[in-house]
Amino acid sequence: MARDLSFLFPELMLASTVVLMLVAEMLRAPRLALAFGLIGLGLSTALTLPLLEADTSVFGGTYRVDLLSGWAKLILLPGTALALLMTRAEIAGKDREGSVYVLLCLVTLGALMLAGGGDMMLLVLGVVLTGLGSFAMVAWPRNDAATEAAMKYLVFGAVTGSVMIYGLTFWFGGAGSTLFSELGALDGKPLIALAGLVAVLIGLGYKAALVPFQFWAPDAYDGAPVSVAAFLSVITKVAAIFAFAQVLRDLPVATGWPFVVALIAAVTMTLGYLAALVQTNAVRLLAYSSVAQAGYFMMGIVALGTSALALPSVIVFGAAYVAMNLGAFAVIMIAGRNLDDFKGFGRARPVVGVAMVVFLLSLTGIPPLFGFVGKVLLFGAAIETGYLWLAVIGILNSVLALAVYLRIVVSMYQAREGDAGRTEMAPPLLVVLWATALVTALMGLFAGVFPG
Amino acid sequence: MTMLALIILAPLLAGLAALVLRRAPEAIALAGVGLGFVAAMALLAGIVSGGTMQLVLPGLPQMPLRLVATPLTAVFSAMVATVAASVLIYAVGYMRSDPEKPRFFGILLLFVAAMQALVLAGDWITVLAAWELIGFSSYLLIGFWHGRDGVPGAAMRAFLYTRSADLGLYLGIFVLIGWAGTAEISATLDITGTPALVAGLLLLIGAMGKSAQVPLQDWLQRAMAGPTPVSALLHSATLVAAGAILLIRVTPMLPAGALIAVGLVGGVTAVVAGLIALAERDLKRLLAASTSSQYGLMLLAIGAGVPVAALLHLIAHAAIKSTLFLGAGVFQHDRDSTDMDAVAGAGRARPLVLAAFGIAALALAGIPPLAGFFSKDAILAAALAAPGVVWLAPLALAGTVLTGAYMARALRVLWQGEAQPVLGKGMGWMGAGMAVLTALAAGLGFAFTPLEHLLEAELPPEGTAMILGLMAALSGLVLGWFIQPARLMGPVLPMAQRGFAVAGGMDGLVLRPSLAFAAACEGFERRLLASQLGLVRILSLGTASSAERSDNRLYAATLQVGRMNLRLGDSAETTDTKGIDGLIFGLVDRTIAAGRRLRLLQSGLIHRELALTVMGIAVIAAVLLILPMSS
Known part of the structure; x- marks a missing residue:
């Protein structure tokens, strides 16, 4: 018991931080809650470092402390800290400000459950924990758009979540255990394996916003505060991808899941970019772009178990995606939600403009930026597994991606009639921008530090 | 290090x-x-x-x-x-x-x-x-x-x-x-067989774009x-050199099939781009077309299996073409244009610049002892010694003749015409840069022999190639100087002036279709939704659906009226969402009054989207079921 708990220090730290933040919020001291959150996330990240080499599981195999969950913490916890700063910049001084901070950290705790779960119960717990907090955050502005978006998000989550739990009962029945490590027992029971697989694809596919479960994403991102949209588009998505990796690597390949996942990946990235191509709202554009990016993630999932590159590729692209997507949303917070707001933005604010170009080119996958490194590894993993066609579709889509992102870049450097109102930039946002821009621009050259 | x-x-x-x-x-x-x-x-x-x-x-x-x-x-x-x-x-x-x-x-x-x-x-x-x-x-x-x-x-x-x-x-x-x-x-250059062929052809495509x-x-x-x-x-x-450099570096890996493709692409480009250059009415665009044509000759040499010849020409061409462009830039400064009519006679006012331009032009045409003479010889010799001599040699010779012709034409335009007085501003720096490059364009050829030793490469014997090349270059120069392109090219001229745009060129073949494709995507989700929704209804709801549908229509109509009123009133608020509604689903938007929200959820978006999701799930399950049977 004591041994098991010692492996959970980061999670315990985060959980107690959330409690402290709740107390601070009850005292109506949002800045205190923010400080608790930042310190807690920092400590939690530091506590992860000694556990990075661990490869074990605790509490009877239900929770995994391995490469994937370790790097998940290293990526998600700092990412949440950046999201906290972005939120502070957006909603400082508003009513119920502290509750958003609490919810952010709570959802991140759920995300860690997803990324480390080795058991169906924990998977459900993670899905519910991330889901409930997210609904509340989307509804936070209390206006029509936000309420509608949250409602939609909730209904979608309720349907997909219940289908997932229903399907998981088949796996439990077939394997006689809720542990993922026992899923090998499903070999030779194709129908049972199929029922559970479809269920997991629905539940986690909804969380990761894969096609055809992506409908909620643009509305939810658009209705929520931009910073919350940024958080949802990176933290819960990456957690869901990592959860996919935890579940599917134990499932026998004979069920045919790699092919189905490859199909979903191809459709997701194509439809995501096609839809992004016609958006006139920057938040919705990035929402569809993050749908497409989820498709790229799935290329790494396809290769699980057959390619040594699979896990590293998902981890590296996860880190890159968190940095570049948070950065792009941070720029939207400065420039405005509409694509027209970007007109002349690059001339009015040259430094932020260059940062945005870096984020967008990295999202496209232009070397030597961080996003490129992740995509190369994903392509490599897919090719090594024999899915050359998937890699080809991925590469073709990066042309589409360029068209999508260049729309923002082009309008940033167009002349603007009249003077662009130069809004003041909050200091927390500056920190976020610099951190994400540096990581995006430079980590590509030092990607050797990641597991390989 | x-x-x-x-x-x-x-x-x-x-x-x-x-x-x-x-x-x-x-x-x-x-x-x-x-x-x-x-x-x-x-x-x-x-x-x-x-x-x-x-x-x-x-x-x-x-x-x-x-x-x-x-x-x-x-x-x-x-x-x-x-x-x-x-x-x-x-x-x-x-x-x-x-x-x-x-x-x-x-x-x-x-x-x-x-x-x-x-x-x-x-x-x-x-x-x-x-x-x-x-x-x-x-x-x-x-x-x-x-x-x-x-x-x-x-x-x-x-x-x-x-x-x-x-x-x-x-x-x-x-x-x-x-x-x-x-x-x-x-390490990757050791690959042989089909992968080498596939990779070689794919790399050729990349090189074709850049070069x-x-x-x-x-x-x-x-x-x-x-x-x-x-x-x-x-x-x-x-x-532009990036493409040729790429191919030169991977030549050891290229199998015969890929070499043939490289040589053919290069040879055809040398001739086609040479014709375009001859028909061109703008000095800088002439030089640009000539660049394509010269890189075509380099690819031809690579295709003939002698990448060193391509390398020599690449280096010579770098010095020569930079000189030519810099000279064109001086004339452009003088006349504010590079149109052939505008720059006519510009060379008379600047004899030094014209001399540099002329040396580079003759070097490109392949007149001894300038740099281009040696490199073009090497390419011709490579073409003559190659297994595909039957088609490589004529293309290389035609390219050489055309080079002489369009360079002579450019020189003639610059020489004939009215001289106009010019201001000498900024010529110190510009002249210095040009002088270095002109000297290289003239004398670089003598550095080629040690270069071959350094690269440990041997060129094919050059006797016939030298005579043929010199004849081709001289005849090209004479033709270009004395005969108007209209007479020289005959019916090919208008085609060349349009850049041999087959079926609207790349614009028609690639750009326009992809734009049209993107536009078609605008209604993509909507149409997908509509069709699948209809399918779901037919499948699951049967006769009951018709009642619901008419109800829905009625509701949609009311919605339209209400929405238009709201639009008028809230135009300021709607700017944020304007243009999106109708684009994706065309039915609902979120500017509807709060009181209608619940009705909206019941009859609007979500159940349609969930229907789509269910369709998706069905497809996934079907694929999973069919998969084991087919394997």
Whole structure:
């Protein structure tokens, strides 16, 4: 018991931080809650470092402390800290400000459950924990758009979540255990394996916003505060991808899941970019772009178990995606939600403009930026597994991606009639921008530090 | 080691400094490029005295980034550094009064750094990174005067053309890495058989885009919208050279099938682009078409299996074409245009510039003892000794004749006509840059023999080739000087003037369809939704559905009326969402009053989307069920 708990220090730290933040919020001291959150996330990240080499599981195999969950913490916890700063910049001084901070950290705790779960119960717990907090955050502005978006998000989550739990009962029945490590027992029971697989694809596919479960994403991102949209588009998505990796690597390949996942990946990235191509709202554009990016993630999932590159590729692209997507949303917070707001933005604010170009080119996958490194590894993993066609579709889509992102870049450097109102930039946002821009621009050259 | 790093870092840091400091960009740029030049020369000297150098950096897991200096890469690096330095000296004069100087020099230096990284790259990941960086910085440079008419379009076109061809490069490199299991270039060159053929053809596509080979040649002529030093550097010695350099480096791997393709593409380009150049009515565009044509000759030499001949021509062409562009830039300064009618007689006012232009033109045509004579000889000899002599030799000879013809035509235009008095402003720097390059264009040929020794390569015997080449060059010059292109080319002229645009050219074949495709996607989700929804209803609801449908229609109509009223009242609020509604679903938008929200949820979006989701689930389940049966 004591041994098991010692492996959970980061999670315990985060959980107690959330409690402290709740107390601070009850005292109506949002800045205190923010400080608790930042310190807690920092400590939690530091506590992860000694556990990075661990490869074990605790509490009877239900929770995994391995490469994937370790790097998940290293990526998600700092990412949440950046999201906290972005939120502070957006909603400082508003009513119920502290509750958003609490919810952010709570959802991140759920995300860690997803990324480390080795058991169906924990998977459900993670899905519910991330889901409930997210609904509340989307509804936070209390206006029509936000309420509608949250409602939609909730209904979608309720349907997909219940289908997932229903399907998981088949796996439990077939394997006689809720542990993922026992899923090998499903070999030779194709129908049972199929029922559970479809269920997991629905539940986690909804969380990761894969096609055809992506409908909620643009509305939810658009209705929520931009910073919350940024958080949802990176933290819960990456957690869901990592959860996919935890579940599917134990499932026998004979069920045919790699092919189905490859199909979903191809459709997701194509439809995501096609839809992004016609958006006139920057938040919705990035929402569809993050749908497409989820498709790229799935290329790494396809290769699980057959390619040594699979896990590293998902981890590296996860880190890159968190940095570049948070950065792009941070720029939207400065420039405005509409694509027209970007007109002349690059001339009015040259430094932020260059940062945005870096984020967008990295999202496209232009070397030597961080996003490129992740995509190369994903392509490599897919090719090594024999899915050359998937890699080809991925590469073709990066042309589409360029068209999508260049729309923002082009309008940033167009002349603007009249003077662009130069809004003041909050200091927390500056920190976020610099951190994400540096990581995006430079980590590509030092990607050797990641597991390989 | 230090030299390798310095070659790239010096221009890179100088470029960043010019962009950030925004003052004295000329001095910073000259210092950066000068340092890079010294380092490149030191590297070459080190390589000549024996040995290779390698610099390994941590990159991707298991795929470190490498820079290598072999005789081949060191020669390329020295060439890039020399041309860059000369062009930069010229640019100091050319850009003297441009208010955006820091941006110009900054980007130009970044470009030089990226180009050096490309030629020195020792692994494919570095190649890709440098390839993208030169593409992107060339986009910025071509679009430098983005305020002028047509310039942003030209920049975007250049970017998209080369970018779409880059797909070939990406795929080719992934095939190589996937097959060899390593990203190191020298290791991947051991591949043989079908993978080598596939990778070779894919790399050829990438090279065709960058080196402006038929049918992807159009972007290069339009790229002349950029400042002249950009044309001189990018479109003669570096950016365009990237494709040929790539192919020269992978020649050892290319099987016979791929070589045939390379040679054919090159030969056809040499002739087609030569005809375009002959028909051209603008001096800079003539030079651009000529660049395509000369790179065609280089690809032809590679296809003939003698990459050294291509290398020699690449180096000679770099000096020659930069000189020609710089000369054209001087005339452009004088007459504010490069149109043939406008620059007629411009050479008379500037005899020195015309002399330099003339030397370079004769060198390109292949007149001894200028540099182009030796390299063109080598190409002809390679074509004559190649297995595919039957078709390679005629194409090479035709290309040579055309080269002489269009260069003679350009010279004649510059010589005949009214001389106008000119102002001598800024000619010091411009002249200095041109002088260096002219000297190289004239005398570089004598350095070719030691170069062959350095590269340990042997050229085929040259006796017949020399006579044939000289005859072709002279006849081309005579034809071009004395006979109007209209008479020379006959019915081919109008086609050549349109750039041999088959079926609307690349625009018609690629750009327009893809734009139309994107537009079609606008209603994609909506139509998908409608069709699937209908299917679901028919399947599951049967007769009951008709009642619901009419109910829905009624509701939709009420909604429309209500929405229009609201639009009028809340136009300020709706700006945020305007344009999106109708675009995706056309039925509902979120500006509807709060009281209707619940009804909206019941009859509007969500159940439709859930229906789609259910369809998706059904498809997934069906695939999973069918899969085991088919396998």
